[in-house]
Amino acid sequence: MRTDAFALRHIGTGENDLNHMLQTIGVDSLDQLIFETIPDDIRLKNELNLDEPMTEYEYLNHIQELGKKNKVFKSYIGLGYNPAIVPAVIQRNIFENPGWYTAYTPYQAEIAQGRLEAILNFQTTVIELTGMEIANASLLDESTAAAEAMALLFDVRSRDQKKNNVTKFFVSEEILPQTLSVLQTRSTPLKIELVVGNHETFDFSKEFFGAILQYPGKYGQANDYTSFIAKAAENEIKVAVAADILSLAKLKSPGEMGAAVVVGTTQRFGIPMGYGGPHAAFFATKDEYKRSMPGRIIGVSIDVNGNRALRMALGTREQHIKREKATSNICTAQVLLAVMAGMYAVYHGPKGLKYIANKVHASAHTTAEELNKLGVYQTNTSFFDTILVKADAAKVKAIAERNEVNFFYVDAETISISFNETTSINDINQIIGIFAEATGKEFTPVKILLPSGRITENLERTSTFLQHDVFNNHHSESQLMRYIKKLERKDLSLNHSMISLGSCTMKLNAAAEMLPLSMANWNNMHPFAPIEQAEGYLTMLKKLEQQLNVVTGFTGTTLQPNSGAQGEYAGLMAIRAYHLSRGDDHRTVCLIPSSAHGTNPASAAMAGMDIIVTKTTPEGNIDVEDLRARAIEFKDRLSCLMVTYPSTHGVFESSIIEITDIIHENGGLVYMDGANMNAQVGLTNPATIGADVCHLNLHKTFAIPHGGGGPGVGPICVNDKLVPFLPTNPVIKVGGDQAITAISAAPYGSALVCLISYGYICMLGAEGLTKSTKHAILNANYMKARLEAHYPVLYSGEMGRAAHEMILDCRAFEDNGIKVTDIAKRLMDYGFHAPTVSFPVAGTLMIEPTESEDLAELDRFCDAMISIRKEIAASTKDDAQNILKNAPHTLAMVTANEWVYPYSRENAAYPLEYIAENKFWPTVRRVDEAYGDRNLVCSCAPIEAYM
Template sequence: MKTDAFALRHIGPREHDVTHMLKTIGVASMDQLVYETFPDDIRLKSPLALDPAMTEYEYLNHIQQLGNQNKIYKSYIGMGYHPTIVPPTIQRNIFENPGWYTAYTPYQAEIAQGRLEALLNYQTTVIELTGMEIANASLLDEGTAAAEAMALLFDVRTRDQKKNNVNKFFVSEEILPQTLSVLQTRSTPIGVELVVGNHEEFAFGDDFFGAILQYPGKYGQVFDYGKFIASAKAKDIKIAVAADILSLVKLTPPGEMGADVVLGTTQRFGIPMGYGGPHAAYFATKEEYKRSMPGRIIGVTVDANGNRALRMALQTREQHIKREKATSNICTAQVLLAVMAGMYAVYHGPKGLHYIADTVHASAVTLADALNTLGVYQTNTAFFDTIVLKADAAKVRAIAEKHEVNFFYPDADTVSISVNETTSIADLNQIVSIFAEATGKTRNTITALSSATHYPENLKRTSDFLKHDVFNKHHSETALMRYMKMLERKDLALNHSMISLGSCTMKLNAAAEMLPLSMANWNSIHPFAPIEQAQGYQTMLKKLEQQLNVVTGFAGTTLQPNSGAQGEYAGLMVIRAYHESRGDSHRNIALIPASAHGTNPATATMAGMQVVVTKTSENGNIDVEDLRAKAIEHKDNLACLMVTYPSTHGVFESAIIEITKIIHDNGGQVYMDGANMNAQVGLTNPATIGADVCHLNLHKTFAIPHGGGGPGVGPICVAKHLVPFLPTNPIIKTGGDQAITAISAAPWGSALVCLISYGYITMLGAEGLTDSTKNAILNANYIKERLAGHYDTLYSGEMGRAAHEMILECRPFKEKGIEVTDIAKRLMDYGFHAPTVSFPVAGTLMVEPTESENLEELDRFCDAMISIRKEIEAASADDKNNVLKNAPHTQAMLTADDWNFPYSRQQAAFPLDYISDNKFWPTVRRVDDAYGDRNLVCSCAPIEAYMES
C-alpha cells in the first residue's frame, strides 16, 4: 500500500471493502460495474494525459516554490481591491476551520443556525452602513452585483406603465472599469442600452429607467450625489450606487441620499485580495423590491415551539420556480467570505470601524499634504482614501517598482494612490521618498497623522450603526473565539458526517489542498498587479486551464466565472458571440429538457435566448423524438441545446451522441451543464459526447469546499472554434482574440481558490481522478442496492445501474401522512444532513455519496434510512404526533420535565446505537417558513428592542 499516495487519502472505500460492495451490488469487478453503468460508445480509449501524481508532501513543496515566484509588493492600486488585516482569530477559527468551510447551503435550517446567525450579522452590517431596508446574504463580486442592480431596476420599471418600453440606463464614467465591462456584457442580451457619461453634466430624458453611480469615484473623488438623485427621482428614474463599504463608516450612506439599490464588495472587511477573489459582494435595496432581489436573504422566523429561529427567506432559489421568467440565475453566494466580513464587523464593532476608517482617511490626508511639500499636487477636491497626482507616470512607476511598490496609473501624467488599513507611517514615508526621488527634492519625514478631513461637512455621516448587542460585546479574542465556536456547534458540516446531496457533490476538501490559501505569497496579490509580479499565479492558472482542457477534451478554458450559474451564462454568451461572428445573430432558440436545472432556462433568458422546453420520457431521459422535432422546427433559429450529463435524474443516457448530432445537424451548439462531471472524469468527457462548451463546478467535482453556500468557481471549457470568444478584462487582457466583455470583475475570477482544484488534480493524477469517478459510481450503486426493498429508485440506466447519484421515491409515503420533508428532518436526529429534497422531482430525495465516503459511513447512512423506513411503516395518516412529524428533536425537548409524546426519549434521540458515540443536536425545532415570509425580518433587532422586551 502506497501510504504517500493522495488517492489513498481522498477515496473512501478500502480495497477489502470494495470486494464486499461489489458483491452486494451483484457484479464481479469494478470494470463490470462501469460497463453496466456507461454507454460503451462514449468511453475514453486512453488514460488522461496528465502529469504523474504528486504526493501531499511533494505538492506542498511545489506550491511553496511556485508561490515564491509571486512578488508581494506594497499595493496602493485600489480600483475596488485593497490589502486588509485578516484578524488571526477569524482566519484560524473560520477560514481554516472545516466546521465552517465544509458546510452546505443552509436549506436545512434546523442544522444551520450558526452560519445563518453569522449571515444575519452580515446583512445587518450591510443594511446599517448603506442606509437601506433589506440586504441579501452576499453576491459574487462588485461587477456582477452592479449587473444584478441594473437587472432589478429594469425589472421593476414595468410597474410604471409609462416606463414599459424604456430601456436606457445611465452609467457614470466614474464607475470602475471592470464593473462597466460586466455591465456591457449583461445589458445587450436583455435589451438595455447603456449611456456612459459625466453625471455632473448629464440631463435625463424620458427614455431612461435607471442609473448607476460610484461612491467614491473610481479614482477617489467623493461626489455629493444628492442633486443628481433628486433630479432622477423627479422623472421616476431609479438609482443604484456602487459604494466602498469602509467609506460608509464616515460618509453619508447612499440610502440617506435616496438611492434605490446600494452594492459593492465587503473585501475590505478582513478578506485577502487573493488575486481577485473570492470576496463577498453586498447588495441592499428597498423592501418593496424584495421579490425582484437576486440571491439569498436570511430571515427571522419561529420554530415549532414558537422560539426564534433563522432560515433562508422568500424562496431564495426562485429561478427554480420561475425558470425562464426569473430575473436572475443566481443560486449561490460567497457565504464563507460573508461570514468572515460579518465577523470582522462583530470583532471591531462600530467604534473599531470608526477607528479603522479614521486612520485610513488620516493616512490619505497626511500623504497628500506631504506630497504637496514636494510640489506634487493631488487633484481630488474631496476624498476618503484615494488621491490622484499629476506626475510623470512612467518615471514614478520605475522608481516605485524598484522599491517594490505598486500604484495605479490611469494615464501618462497621472498616478492614483489608495491607502488602506495596513498602511503605516513608515509606508507613507516610503511613498513620499519615491516621489522625492522622482522630483529630485528632499522630503520631510512624517511623524504623525493629520487630524484634518478632506470630504465635505454635508457628506459626513451623522447616523449611528451597529448598535445591536452582538456588535458591542465580542471585542476580545477570547469572547469572539467562544462566539464563533458557539455558532459552529449549531451547524452540521462535512467534518461531522456524510452530506449526500445529489447534484452537489460534497466530497473531501483535503487539508493539503486548503493550506496554500493561507500563504501570504498566494493571498496577498492584487488582481491588477503587473503580470510579471504574479508569475506563480500565471503558471498555476495556465496549468489548471490545461488540466481542465485534458479532463474535458476541449481546446480552451476561462477561469473567470465565479459560480456555476456564471459559467452557464459565460457558455451561452460565447455561443452567442460565435453565431454573431458567422452572421447568424438571429439564432436565439435554446432547447432545454424539462428535467434541467432551473438555472438553465433563467440563464438562457439572460443571454437573450428564447427557451423551448423538450419533453422527458417516462424513464426520465430526454425524449429524443420530441427533441428532434423541435430542433427541425427551429433549425433556422436554433442557437443551442442545454443538456446535463449524466442527467439530473442520475442516469447516463445512451442516446447522448444521437442527441448532440441532432443539434449540430440543425445549426445549433451544445452546452453541457457540468454539475454531474464527477461521474465523467477519466471515463468520458464532454468533447466525446459531442458538446461544444461545458461549465465545470470546481466547488463540486474539483474539491473547492462549499463554504456554507460559496465560494464557487464555474469555469467554461470550449471546443477550438469557440476559443476566440472567451471573455477578457478591461485592465488585464485575458481571453481570445474576439473576446466577449467581462463575465466577472477580476481577470481570473476567484483565483485564490483555484489553487484547491489545481492541488486536487495535481495530487490525484490521471489514475487517481479516474479511480475517484469509479468509486463515486461504486458508492452510489452500493447505497442503491442496500436500500432496495425499502425505497424504490425512480430512474436507472438500461442495465439497472445508477450513475453517481440516484433519486429515491418517497411520494407513496403520503398514504401514511409522511412527506419527504419529514424524512429530511428526521435524518437530523440520526446525525445526517438530508439528501437533496424535491429536486429534480417533487416528493423525492436525490442521493449522492461521492467517492470520499468509506463503507462504514455509507452503512451508517443506509441503516438510518432503513430505520426511518420502518418508522414510516409504523406511522398512521391520522396521527400527526409521531417521531417523524415532530423531528428534529432538540436537547431541550429531551431534557424537559414533561414528555408528551407517544414514543420514548431514546427513540426520539438515539434510535440506533452508533448515534450515542457522536450525537449531533439540532438547536431549534422545525422552523416555520410561512411565518417568516409573512413577517419578514432580515437584520438583527436594535439593542433597544431587546431591552424593551
C-alpha cells in the same frame, strides 16, 4: 499500501471493502459495474494525459516554490481591491476551520442556525452601513452585483416605462472599469442601452429607467449624490450606488441620499485579495423591491415552540426557481467570505470600524499634503482613501517598482494611490520618498498622521450604526473565539458526517489542498498587479486550464465565472458570440429538456435566448424524437441545446451522441451542464459526447469547499469554435482574440481557491482522478443496492445502474401521512444532513455519496434510512404525534420535565446505537417557513430587544 499516495487519503472506500460492495451490488468487478453504467461508445480509450501524481509533501513544497515567483509588492492600486488585515482569530477559527468551510447551503435550517446567525450579522452590517432597508446574504463580486442592480431596476420599471419600452441606463464615468465591462455584457442581450457619462451633466431624460454611480469614484473623488438622486426620482429614474463599505463608516450613507439599491464588495472587511477572489459582494435595497431581489435572504422566524429560529427567507429569491421568467440566475452566494466579513464587523464593532476608516482617511490626507509640498498636486476635491496626483507616470513607475510598490497609472501624468488599513507611517514615508526621488526634491519624513481631513462637511456621516449587542460585546479574542465556537456547534458540516446531496457533490476538501490559501505569497496579490509580478499565479492558472482541457477533451478554458450559474451564462454568451460572428444573429432558440436544473432556463433568458422546452420520457431521459422535431422545426433559428450529462436523474443516457448530432445537423451548438462531472472524469468527457462547451463546478467535482453556500467557481471549457470568444477583462487582458466583455470582475475570477482544484488534480493524477470517478459510481450503486428494497429508486440506466447519484421516490408515503420533508427532518436525529429534497422531482430525495466516503459511513447512512422506513411503515395518516412529524428533536425537548409523546425519549434522540458515540443536536425545532415569509425580518434585533 503506499501511505504517501494522496488517492489513498481522498478515496474513502478501501480495497478491503471492494469485494463486499461488489457482491452487494451484484457484479464481479469494478470494471463490470462501469461497463453496465456508462455506454461503451462514449468511454475514453486512453488514460488522461496528466503529470504523474504528487504526494501531499511534494505538492506543498511545489506550491511554496511556485508562490515565491509571485512578487507581492505594496499595493496602492485600489479599483475595488485593497490589502486587508484578516484577524488571526477569524483566520484560524473560520477561514481554516472545516466546521465552517465544509458546510452546505442552509436549506435545512434546523442544523444551520450558527451559519444563519453569522449571515444575519453580515446582512445587518450591510443594511446599517448603506442606510438601506433590506440586504441579501451576499453575491459574487461587486461588478456582477452592479449588473444585478441594473437588472432589478429594469424589472421594477413603472408601468408607463414598460409600455413605452424605456431601456436606457445611465452609467457614471466614475464607475470601476471592470464593473462597466460586466454591465456591457449583461445589458446587451437584455437590450438595455448603456449611456456612459458625467453625472453632473446628465439630462434626466424620460428615456432612462435607471442609473448607477460609484461612491467614492474609481479614482477617489467623493461626491454627494443627494440632489442627483432627488432629480432622478422626479423623472422616475431609480438610482443604484456602488459603494466602498469601509468608507461608509465615515461617509454619509447612500440610503440617506435616497438610493434605490446599494452594492459593493466586503473584501476589505478582513478578506485576502487573493488575486481577485473569492470575496462577498453585498446587495441592499428598499423593502418594496424584495420580490425582485437576487440571491438569498436570511430571515428571522420561529420554530414550532415559538422560539426564535433563522432560515432562508422568500424561496422565490432563489431566482433559478423562476426558470425562464428569472431576472437572475444566482445559485451561489459567497457565504464563507460573508461570514468572515460579518465577523470582522462583530470583532471591531462600530467604534473599531470608525477607527480603521479614520486611520485610512488620515493616511491618504497626510500623504496628499506632503506630496503637495513637493509640487505633486492632488486633484480630488473630496476623498476618503484614494488620492489622484499629477506627476510623470513613467518616471514614478520605474522608481516605485524598484521599491516594490504598485500605484495605478491613469495616464502619462496622472497617478491614483489608494490607502488601506495595513498602511503605516513607514509606508507613507516610502510613498513620499518615491515622489521626492522622481521630482529631485528633499522631504522631511512624516512622524504622525494629520488629524484634519479632506471630506466636505455635507459628506461626513452623522448617523449611528451597529448598535446591536452582537457588535458591541465580542471585542476580545476570548469573546470572539467563544462566539464563533458557539455558532459552529449549531451547524452540521462534513467534519461531523457525510452530506449526501445529489447534484451538489459534497466531497472531501483535503487539508493539503486548503493550506496554500493561507500563504502570503498567494493571498496578498492584487488582481490588477502587473502580470510580470504574478508569475506564480499565471503558471498555476494556465496549468489548471490545461488540466481542465485534458479532463473535458476541449482546447480552451476560462476560469473567470464565479459560480456554476455564471458558467452557464458564460457558455451561452460564447455561443451567442459565435453565431453573431457568422452573421447568424437570428439564431436565438435554445432547446432545454424539461428535466433541466432551473438555472439553465434562467441563464438562457439572461443571454437573450428564446427558450423551447423539450419533453422527457417516463424513464426520465430526453425524448429524442421530440427533440429532433423541435430541432428541425427551429433549424433556421436554432442556437443551442442545454443538456446535463449524466442526466439530472443520475443516468448516462445511451442516446447522447445521437442527441448532439441532431443539434449540430440543424446548425446549433451543444452546451453541457457539468454539474454531474464527478461521474465522467477519466471515463468519458464532454468532447466525446459531442458537446461544444461545458461549465465545471470546481466546488463540486474539483474539491473546492461549498463554504456554506459559496465560494463557487464555474469555469467553462470550450472547443476550437468557441476559443476566440472566451471573456476578457478591461484592466488585464485575458480571453480570446474576439473576446466577449467580462463575465465577472477579476481576470481569473476567484483565483485564490483555484489553488484547491489545482492541488486536487496534481495530487490525484490521471489514475487517481479516474479511480475517484469509479468509486463515486461504486458508492452510489452500493447505496442503491442497500436501499432499493426499502425505497423505490425512480430512474436507472438501461442495465439497472445509477451514475453517481440516485433518486428515492417518497411520494407514496403520503398515504401514511409522511412527506419527504419529514424524512429530511428526521435524518437530523440520526446525525445526517438530508439529501437533495424534491429536486429534480417533487416528493423525492436525490442521494450522492461521492468517492470520499468510507464503507462504514455509507452503511451508517443506509441504516438510518432503513430505520426511518420502518418508522414510516408504523405511521398512520391521522397520527398527529408522529415521531417523524415531530422531528427534529432538540436537547431541550428531550430533557424537558414533561414528555407527552407516545414514543420514548430514547427513540427520539438515539434511534440507532451508533448515534450515542457522536450525537449532533439540532438547536431549534422545525422552523415555521410561512411565518418567516409573512413577517420578513432580515437583520439583527434593535438594541431595545436586548434590554
